[in-house]
Amino acid sequence: MDNRALKRFSTGLGPILAFVLLLLVSLVLMSNATQGSARFGQLYSVLLVINALGLIALGGLIVSNLFTLLRQVRRGQPGARLTVRMVAVFVILSVTPVLVVYYFSLQFLHRGIDSWFDVRIERALDDALELSRSALGVRMRELLSHTEVVADDLVDIPDDQIAIGLDDNRRLSGASEFTLIGANGHIIASSSRDPTTIVPHRPSDAILVQLRQSGSYIGLDSVGDAGLNVRVVVRLPASLSTTEPRILQALYPVAERTSALAETVQSTYAKYRELAYLRKPLKTSFTLTLSLVLLLSLFAAVWAAFYSARRMVAPLQDLAQGTRAVADGDYETQLPESGEDEVGFLVESFNDMTRRLARARDETRRSQQQVEDQRRYLETVLSQLSTGVLTLDENGRLFTSNKAAGQILRVELNDESGKTLEEISHQYPHLHPLEHALQAHVVKTSPTSTPGDDWREEIILLGPSGRQILTCSSTPLSASGGFFAGRVIVFDDVTDLIQAQRNAAWSEVARRLAHEIKNPLTPIQLSAERLRHKYLGKMKAEDSDALDRLTRTIVQQVEAMKAMVNAFSEYARAPRMRLLNVDVNELVTDVVELYRAGNSEIDIETTLADDLPPLEADTDRLRQILHNLIKNALEASPSDGAARVRIETLFVKGPSRDLIEIRTRDFGRGLPEDMTEDIFDPHVTTKTKGGGLGLAIVKKIVEEHGGVVWAEYKTQGASVIMQFPVVSGDSLSAPATRKQAI
Amino acid sequence: MHCLASIERIRVRAWPVVWLAVCSLLLVITESSTSAPDNIEAGFDIRNARTRLVDGVYLLDADISFVFSKEALEAIENGVPVTIILEMQVLRQRGLIWDNLWWDKEIAQLEGKLRIETRPLSKTYLVRNLNSGEMQVFASFSELLVGLGKIRNFPLLDEYLLGDEGHYYLRLRALLDIESLPSPLRPWAYLSALWRLESDWYQWTIER
Numbered sequence: 025m026d027n028r029a030l031k032r033f034s035t036g037l038g039p040i041l042a043f044v045l046l047l048l049v050s051l052v053l054m055s056n057a058t059q060g061s062a063r064f065g066q067l068y069s070v071l072l073v074i075n076a077l078g079l080i081a082l083g084g085l086i087v088s089n090l091f092t093l094l095r096q097v098r099r100g101q102p103g104a105r106l107t108v109r110m111v112a113v114f115v116i117l118s119v120t121p122v123l124v125v126y127y128f129s130l131q132f133l134h135r136g137i138d139s140w141f142d143v144r145i146e147r148a149l150d151d152a153l154e155l156s157r158s159a160l161g162v163r164m165r166e167l168l169s170h171t172e173v174v175a176d177d178l179v180d181i182p183d184d185q186i187a188i189g190l191d192d193n194r195r196l197s198g199a200s201e202f203t204l205i206g207a208n209g210h211i212i213a214s215s216s217r218d219p220t221t222i223v224p225h226r227p228s229d230a231i232l233v234q235l236r237q238s239g240s241y242i243g244l245d246s247v248g249d250a251g252l253n254v255r256v257v258v259r260l261p262a263s264l265s266t267t268e269p270r271i272l273q274a275l276y277p278v279a280e281r282t283s284a285l286a287e288t289v290q291s292t293y294a295k296y297r298e299l300a301y302l303r304k305p306l307k308t309s310f311t312l313t314l315s316l317v318l319l320l321s322l323f324a325a326v327w328a329a330f331y332s333a334r335r336m337v338a339p340l341q342d343l344a345q346g347t348r349a350v351a352d353g354d355y356e357t358q359l360p361e362s363g364e365d366e367v368g369f370l371v372e373s374f375n376d377m378t379r380r381l382a383r384a385r386d387e388t389r390r391s392q393q394q395v396e397d398q399r400r401y402l403e404t405v406l407s408q409l410s411t412g413v414l415t416l417d418e419n420g421r422l423f424t425s426n427k428a429a430g431q432i433l434r435v436e437l438n439d440e441s442g443k444t445l446e447e448i449s450h451q452y453p454h455l456h457p458l459e460h461a462l463q464a465h466v467v468k469t470s471p472t473s474t475p476g477d478d479w480r481e482e483i484i485l486l487g488p489s490g491r492q493i494l495t496c497s498s499t500p501l502s503a504s505g506g507f508f509a510g511r512v513i514v515f516d517d518v519t520d521l522i523q524a525q526r527n528a529a530w531s532e533v534a535r536r537l538a539h540e541i542k543n544p545l546t547p548i549q550l551s552a553e554r555l556r557h558k559y560l561g562k563m564k565a566e567d568s569d570a571l572d573r574l575t576r577t578i579v580q581q582v583e584a585m586k587a588m589v590n591a592f593s594e595y596a597r598a599p600r601m602r603l604l605n606v607d608v609n610e611l612v613t614d615v616v617e618l619y620r621a622g623n624s625e626i627d628i629e630t631t632l633a634d635d636l637p638p639l640e641a642d643t644d645r646l647r648q649i650l651h652n653l654i655k656n657a658l659e660a661s662p663s664d665g666a667a668r669v670r671i672e673t674l675f676v677k678g679p680s681r682d683l684i685e686i687r688t689r690d691f692g693r694g695l696p697e698d699m700t701e702d703i704f705d706p707h708v709t710t711k712t713k714g715g716g717l718g719l720a721i722v723k724k725i726v727e728e729h730g731g732v733v734w735a736e737y738k739t740q741g742a743s744v745i746m747q748f749p750v751v752s753g754d755s756l757s758a759p760a761t762r763k764q765a766i
Numbered sequence: 767m768h769c770l771a772s773i774e775r776i777r778v779r780a781w782p783v784v785w786l787a788v789c790s791l792l793l794v795i796t797e798s799s800t801s802a803p804d805n806i807e808a809g810f811d812i813r814n815a816r817t818r819l820v821d822g823v824y825l826l827d828a829d830i831s832f833v834f835s836k837e838a839l840e841a842i843e844n845g846v847p848v849t850i851i852l853e854m855q856v857l858r859q860r861g862l863i864w865d866n867l868w869w870d871k872e873i874a875q876l877e878g879k880l881r882i883e884t885r886p887l888s889k890t891y892l893v894r895n896l897n898s899g900e901m902q903v904f905a906s907f908s909e910l911l912v913g914l915g916k917i918r919n920f921p922l923l924d925e926y927l928l929g930d931e932g933h934y935y936l937r938l939r940a941l942l943d944i945e946s947l948p949s950p951l952r953p954w955a956y957l958s959a960l961w962r963l964e965s966d967w968y969q970w971t972i973e974r
Contacts, residue, residue, distance in 0.1 A: 068949040069956065156887055228902055230909040244888040245903050290887040294845040297886070298948070301844030305950035312953065 082323040102344035103337040114329030191215040201275040252283040355382035534596035552578040605638040660692035691741040808835035812968035826920040835960040849946040852878035859933040
C-alpha cells in the first residue's frame with residue numbers, strides 16, 4: 025500500500041467510523057462488565073486496555089490533524105485559516121453540550137449509586153442476620169445439650185456395642201450423622217441416615233483445635249450436598265473402660281425451609297456488604313467508563329469537525345489554487361465537481377470560465393499565428409523586393425525596414441530601429457536629403473492637420489559609393505478608428521536605370537554622329553585636296569600661300585573630326601567579346617612595364633594581391649581599360665615633377681560572390697565631389713585635352729564584364745575603383761548562362 | 767495573523783500543562799505502587815515444598831506463608847471473594863545450566879485455585895477448592911491462614927508422565943488472582959502494589 029492509499033485509509037470516513045463504532049461497542053461491553061455481567065466480567069481488563077489504546081490512537085489522529093492544520097496555517101496555505109475557524113466552531117458546538125451532559129450524568133450516577141445504600145436497609149439486614157443467628161442459636165444450644173447427653177450415654181457402652189448405641193441415639197435425636205472418633209483421629213464408629221455414606225464427614229483441624237480449647241464446638245456448616253447442617257463436636261467424658269480421649273461429632277440437618285431462609289439472609293447480607301465495600305471503586309469504574317465514553321464522543325466530534333471542515337474547505341481550496349493557476353496563465357485548470365450546493369455551482373462556474381478562457385486564448389493564439397504568418401509572408405516578400413521599404417511610427421521613429429532599404433541607403437537599419445530619421449541622418453550624413461524631403465512633407469502636414477497625403481519625389485543622395493538617385497514615395501498609415509499610425513516610405517535606386525538610359529542616349533548620339541558626320545567628311549577632305557592640287561600652282565604666290573594654309577587647315581580639321589568620329593564609333597560599337605581566363609596581376613604588370621620602359625619620369629606603384637583567382641575577361645578590352653586609366657592618371661598628374669600612379673589589385677570576399685578589385689589612383693588635383701558619377705559620361709572631363717570618352721569607354725567595358733566602377737575623391741588625387749565578379753569554375757563551361765546571370 | 771498568533775500562544779502555553787499532567791500521572795502511579803509502608807511485609811512466601819511418590823502419583827506437600835495486605839483483608843472482611851492461585855510447573859532440564867527456562871522443556875503446568883469466602887451467619891471463613899469443589903471452614907482468619915498455608919497430599923502428576931531418564935524439577939508459586947476480583951476493583955488492583963500479592967518461584971528437583 026503506498027503512502028497516499030494509507031493516508032486515504034487513515035483519514036477516510038469509513039475506516040474511522042468503523043473504528044469509532046468498534047470502540048463504542050467495546051465501551052458498551054465494558055459498561056456491562058462494570059455492572060457485573062458475568063459474560064463480560066472476564067473481559068473487563070482487556071476491554072479497558074483496548075478502549076484506552078483505541079482512544080490514544082484516536083487522540084493521536086486528532087493531534088496529527090491539528091499539527092497538519094497548524095503547519096498549513098503557518099505556511100499560509102489557502103483555506104487553512106477557514107478550516108481553523110470551522111474546526112473551532114464545530115468543536116465548541118459539539119464539545120460544550122457533551123461536557124454539560126457529562127457533568128450531570130456524573131452527578132446522577134454518583135447519587136444513583138449512593139441511593140442504593142440506605143442505613144435502614146443495612147440495619148434491617150444486620151437484624152435479619154442476627155435474628156437468624158438467634159433462631160438457630162437456640163436450636164443449636166439444645167442440640168449441644170442433647171449431644172452432650174448422648175456422649176454421656178455412650179461412655180458406658182462397650183466398644184463392641186457402641187455402633188448400635190450410636191445408631192439408636194442418632195435415630196432418637198433426629199441427627200443425620202453421628203461419628204465417634206478416637207484420639208489419633210481414627211473413626212471408632214459411625215451412624216448415618218444416608219445408607220450410601222461410606223466415609224463419614226470428619227471435623228477439620230480447626231474444629232479440633234477449638235474443641236481442645238473450649239471443650240465443645242457448635243457451628244453451622246454446609247456439609248457436602250446435605251445443605252446447611254448444625255455441626256456439634258463434644259468430648260466424651262473419661263470412663264473406666266477406656267483411657268483414650270474420644271470425641272463425638274453429630275450433624276443435625278437444619279429444616280429445609282429454615283436452611284433456605286438462612287442461606288438467603290446470609291447471601292443477601294454478604295452481597296450487600298460486598299456492594300457497600302465496592303461503592304467507591306464502583307463509582308470510580310462508572311466514572312471511568314463514562315469518561316471513556318465522553319472522550320470517545322469528544323474525539324469523534326473533534327475528528328468529525330476536522331473531517332467536515334476539510335470536506336467543506338476542500339472545494340474552496342481547489343478554487344483558490346485554481347484561481348492562482350489561472351492567474352499564472354494555466355487555463356486548462358478544471359476543478360473536481362463538489363456536489364449540487366452553492367459551492368458546487370461556484371466550482372462549475374469556475375470550470376466554465378476556465379474553459380471559455382482557454383477557448384479565447386486558443387483563438388487569440390490562432391489569430392496571432394495568422395498575423396505572424398502574414399507578417400512573415402510580407403517580410404519575405406519585402407525582403408525579396410529590390411525596392412526599399414521603411415515604416416515609421418506615429419512619432420516618426422523607424423519601425424520596420426526591409427533588406428533592400430538598408431542596401432540602397434548603405435545603412436545597417438536593423439541597428440537603427442526606434443530612432444527618428446533625423447537621428448539616423450546625424451549618424452549617416454548622406455541621408456540628409458531623405459530626411460529633408462520627409463521633414464518638408466511633415467511640416468506641410470503638421471500633426472494638427474491630417475497626417476499628410478501621399479507624396480512622391482526624386483531624391484539625390486551622395487553616399488559612400490557615389491551619387492544615388494532615389495524615387496521615393498510615402499503614404500500615411502492609419503490605425504483602426506482612422507488615427508494616424510505612422511508612415512510607409514518606399515524608394516527605388518534608379519541611378520543605374522538613369523545611367524543606362526543616358527548611356528543608351530549617348531550610344532545613339534555617337535552612332536548618329538559617326539554615321540551622319542563621317543560620310544560628308546571624306547568628300548570635304550577630297551574636295552579640299554583637289555582644290556589645293558588644282559589651284560595651288562596657278563595662283564599667285566600670296567594667294568597660293570593662303571590657299572595652302574586654308575586647305576591644310578581644312579584637311580587637318582577633317583582628320584581631327586574623323587578621329588573624333590572614329591572614337592564615337594568605337595564607343596557605340598559593341599564588338600563580340602572573347603572571354604578567356606586572365607591573370608589580372610600579370611596583365612597589370614605587362615601594361616605597367618610598357619609605361620615604365622618608355623619614360624623614366626613615370627612612377628607607377630603596384631600592390632598586387634597574392635591569392636587572386638583568374639578573371640574571365642576579354643584580354644584586349646581589359647588592357648584598354650588599364651591603358652585608359654593610366655593615361656588619365658598621368659594626364660591628371662601635375663606637370664612639374666614625376667607623374668605618380670598607384671595600382672592595386674585586391675580579392676574581395678563578398679556576401680554573395682567573390683570580387684576582384686582594381687584600384688588606380690593619381691596624385692593630381694582630384695575631382696569635385698559632385699562629379700564622381702558624371703565623370704563616366706562621354707565628354708565630361710576636367711582635362712584640357714582629350715575627347716572625354718576615356719572613362720566612358722572604361723565604364724562601358726567594365727559593365728560589359730558585369731562589373732562596377734566608381735570614382736572616389738581624395739584630398740590629393742582621385743581613385744577609380746573597378747570590381748569584377750569572379751565566376752566559379754563550374755560555370756566557366758557555360759558562358760551564356762553566366763552572362764545571363766551577370 | 768491574529769489567529770496565527772493566538773495559536774502560537776496556545777501552543778507555547780500548552781506544553782507546561784501537558785508536562786505537568788504527565789508528571790502528575792507518573793507521580794500517582796509511583797505513589798500508589800510504593801505507598802503504605804505498614805503493608806510493606808504483605809506478600810506470599812513459600813517456605814518449603816517437596817514431592818512424594820505414592821502409588822505412582824507424585825503428591826505435593828508445601829508450607830506457604832500468606833500475609834494479606836490491609837486492602838485485601840478489608841475486601842475479604844467485606845465479603846469480597848478472593849482467589850489464590852497455586853501455579854505449578856514441571857520442567858525437564860535440558861542443558862547443564864540450571865534454571866534456564868528458555869531452554870528447558872515444560873512437561874506439565876497445573877493451576878490450583880482456592881477461593882476464600884466469608885460466612886456471615888456462622889462468622890466463619892470458607893476456603894473452596896475450585897478444582898475439586900472441596901470446602902474447608904475456618905472459625906477465624908488466623909486459622910484460615912494456617913490451614914491455607916499447609917498443603918498436603920496435593921496430587922500433582924502421574925509418574926509415567928516423566929520419562930525414564932533426565933532431570934526434572936518443579937516450580938511453584940502462589941499469587942492473588944486479580945482477574946477473579948469484582949470488575950470495579952480490578953483497575954486499581956492492577957495499578958496498586960498492595961494488591962499484587964505473589965510469591966517468588968520456589969524450585970526443587972523431583973527425586974526419583
